[in-house]
Amino acid sequence: MELLADGEMSSGAVSEVVREEFGISQPGVSQHLKVLRENGFATVRPEGARRLYAVNSEPLRDIDAWLDRFRRFWTPHLDALSTEVARGKRERRLREGSGQ
Numbered sequence: 001m002e003l004l005a006d007g008e009m010s011s012g013a014v015s016e017v018v019r020e021e022f023g024i025s026q027p028g029v030s031q032h033l034k035v036l037r038e039n040g041f042a043t044v045r046p047e048g049a050r051r052l053y054a055v056n057s058e059p060l061r062d063i064d065a066w067l068d069r070f071r072r073f074w075t076p077h078l079d080a081l082s083t084e085v086a087r088g089k090r091e092r093r094l095r096e097g098s099g100q
Helices: 011-022 026-038 057-068 071-098
Strands: 042-047 050-055
Touching: 011 026, 011 050, 026 042, 026 050
Parallel strands: none
Antiparallel strands: 042 050
């Protein structure tokens, strides 16, 4: 899905990247693409001998809407984490600026 987020890719190009990064064989990648396609998360269109895959955003919007009910559980924690990271960066800059 992450590879397809930037636009259409041929199944061969997807297979090559996934094989290099994760060591998954071409038949394994094809099976994953099939699962994405059959479950509505990816579309495929033939172009000559190639098959071009792309993200189907509709099911992702449905998931996002469903998750929206639960965001209240993690959003405050992520906001607090962001504050602490920013505080740490600021303190580090101040220390480095004062020569400590």
